Structure formats: C-alpha cells, structure tokens
Amino acid sequence: MEDIKMIAPSILSADFSKLGQEIKTVEQAGADIIHLDIMDGRYVPNITIGIPVVESLRPLTNLPFDAHLMIVEPERYVPDFIKAGCDMISFHMDACVHSHRLVDYIKSQGVKAGVVLNPATPVNTLDEIIHYIDYVLIMSVNPGFGGQRFIPQTLEKVKKLKILMEETGRMDILIEIDGGINENNIAEVSSAGVNIFVAGSSIFKAEDPAEMVKKLKQKATFTEV
Ligand code: DX5
Ligand code: ZN
Numbered sequence: 001m002e003d004i005k006m007i008a009p010s011i012l013s014a015d016f017s018k019l020g021q022e023i024k025t026v027e028q029a030g031a032d033i034i035h036l037d038i039m040d041g042r043y044v045p046n047i048t049i050g051i052p053v054v055e056s057l058r059p060l061t062n063l064p065f066d067a068h069l070m071i072v073e074p075e076r077y078v079p080d081f082i083k084a085g086c087d088m089i090s091f092h093m094d095a096c097v098h099s100h101r102l103v104d105y106i107k108s109q110g111v112k113a114g115v116v117l118n119p120a121t122p123v124n125t126l127d128e129i130i131h132y133i134d135y136v137l138i139m140s141v142n143p144g145f146g147g148q149r150f151i152p153q154t155l156e157k158v159k160k161l162k163i164l165m166e167e168t169g170r171m172d173i174l175i176e177i178d179g180g181i182n183e184n185n186i187a188e189v190s191s192a193g194v195n196i197f198v199a200g201s202s203i204f205k206a207e208d209p210a211e212m213v214k215k216l217k218q219k220a221t222f223t224e225v
Contacts, residue, residue, distance in 0.1 A: 004174065005190060005220045006032035007213055008066055010200035012048060013146040019053075020060045026203065029210035030217055033066045033088070035178070035198045037146075038081070040071035043095050044144035051080045058085035068116065068178065068198075070143050071095065075102050082109050090114030090137045090176075093125060103132045114176065118143065119151050123160040130168050135196070136161060140189075141179030146200040150180030150189075158192040183215050190220040 009031050014022035023034055036054060041047040054065065064087035071077065074091035075098070081089055089106050093099045093115050106113035114135040117125065119142055126136065138157055141148035158175060165171050176196035177189055186197055197220055199212075206212040 004195045006196045007217050008033035008035040008196050008198045009203045010035040010037055010198050012037040013200035013204040019057060023061050025210055026213050027061050027063055029213035031213050033064050036065055036067045038067055038069050038071060043072045044070045046144045051084050054084040064088060078106060082111055088112040088114060090116050092116045099129055123157060123164055126164060130164060130170055135174040135176055137176045137178055139179055140177050148180055150185055155192050158194060162193050183219060186216050187219045
C-alpha cells in the first residue's frame with residue numbers, strides 16, 4: 001500500500017469556536033481525513049471533545065472521521081463513536097483489556113479498526129493483533145497535547161512495522177503517524193512507508209492552513225528516494 005498518501009488534519013489545534021469552518025477550509029484544500037483526538041483526562045493528562053461534538057460535526061463534511069481514542073476502557077464508548085459517524089477508530093491497547101474483541105466489534109460495524117503504539121510501546125506488541133487490524137497508528141510524540149516535537153526514533157519503528165507486516169503477509173495494513181509532522185519532516189517520514197499523516201499545529205497554526213494542507217500533501221506524495 002506504498003502509494004496511499006493521505007493528510008489527516010487534527011482539529012485539536014483548530015479554533016474550537018469555529019470548528020465547522022476550519023474543517024471546510026481543510027476539506028477544500030484537499031485533506032483526506034479528519035482526525036479527532038478524544039482525550040479523557042485519565043489515559044492522558046488532557047480533556048478534549050466527546051460524542052456530541054463529533055455528532056454535530058458529522059453533517060458538515062463528507063470526509064472520513066478518524067477517531068483516535070486516548071481514553072481508558074475504550075470499549076465503553078466505541079459504540080457511541082460509531083453511531084456518531086466515525087469511519088475509523090483507533091485505541092491504545094494498554095487502555096483496553098480485550099483488544100481482540102474490540103477490534104472484532106469495530107470491524108463488525110463496518111468501521112476500520114486501528115491500534116495505537118506510544119513512543120515506548122514496542123512493535124512486537126502487535127505480533128498477534130496484526131492479523132486482525134486495518135491500520136496502525138504510530139505516535140511520534142507522547143499522546144496528550146498538540147504542538148510537540150517529532151521523536152526521530154519513530155522512523156526506525158516504522159521500518160520495524162513494515163518488516164512485521166511483510167512477515168505476516170499484511171502489507172495491506174495502513175500506517176498512520178501522529179505528532180510533530182510538518183513541512184520539514186513529512187517527506188522523510190513518507191519515504192519510510194507511512195500512509196496517513198496526522199498534522200495539527202502545523203496546519204491550523206499556519207498563516208494559511210489551506211496552503212499548508214496542499215504543501216504537506218505534495219511533499220508526502222512526491223518523495224525523493
Ligand atoms: C496528540 C494527538 C495528536 C495531535 C497532533 O496526543 O494525538 O493528534 O493533535 O498535533 P501536532 O500535529 O501539533 O503534533
Ligand atoms: Zn491523534
């Protein structure tokens with residue numbers, strides 16, 4: 001799936017008083033997915049948005065909604081996020097006791113299922129679940145806040161994941177990266193084999209967010225080898 005390159009703006013860094021408008025801006029600029037950072041103040045030290053916000057944003061765009069659940073016991077809320085219109089749902093395996101059951105449930109609802117690796121979570125955590133998931137979200141910062149710096153070791157992790165995908169015959173799995181992605185590092189990250197690029201502050205804090213979406217997409221797509 002090397003050639004799939006998608007930009008997923010994270011609305012965490014958008015202006016919350018005009019979320020609808022912010023989403024329209026990135027959609028018109030060519031964004032592929034809207035990344036929703038759901039934090040509960042327990043799994044991570046921050047609280048963001050919940051189900052009612054997702055519901056009210058849903059009619060405003062046709063782009064897929066990618067819910068990144070940074071919450072404990074994600075299984076308690078997954079059905080509601082699906083009802084609210086999420087197309088992709090990822091959760092942190094260390095926040096969930098029965099990961100296989102949850103992945104199974106998400107997929108049974110026609111939604112793409114992903115699991116998330118924190119910076120210190122090894123790739124081999126995926127050894128068993130890899131047979132069932134649709135995508136892996138690799139955190140390139142510690143979850144909880146936007147605007148942090150990309151952890152360079154992440155590139156090695158992407159390479160390890162690609163090896164595991166090859167070994168298990170799961171080259172169809174999409175690799176999503178989240179944290180510190182900007183116009184200066186996206187080309188290198190893309191060359192490592194990443195498919196979906198989450199970008200929050202680099203897009204929404206840019207002078208011209210629409211221009212930044214286009215720039216990121218262009219740099220992710222036309223990488224030098
Ligand atoms: C962090 C979130 C990220 C965050 C990325 O916990 O998962 O999605 O919004 O923000 P930037 O792109 O600013 O690092
Ligand atoms: Zn995220």
